[in-house]
Amino acid sequence: MGIRLYQEPHLENPILVASWPGIGNIGIIAVDTLRGMLEAEEFGEI
Numbered sequence: 001m002g003i004r005l006y007q008e009p010h011l012e013n014p015i016l017v018a019s020w021p022g023i024g025n026i027g028i029i030a031v032d033t034l035r036g037m038l039e040a041e042e043f044g045e046i
Helices: 023-038
Strands: none
Touching: none
């Protein structure tokens, strides 16, 4: 467990979006949908 960065972020006005799996992985599905709508870029995980 720890922090895993896929790339070095260059942030100007960052917003954190976090999710946890839960029943049927609904949290992950919801955050993936939100990430697509916002055209956000995943650069790491905790």
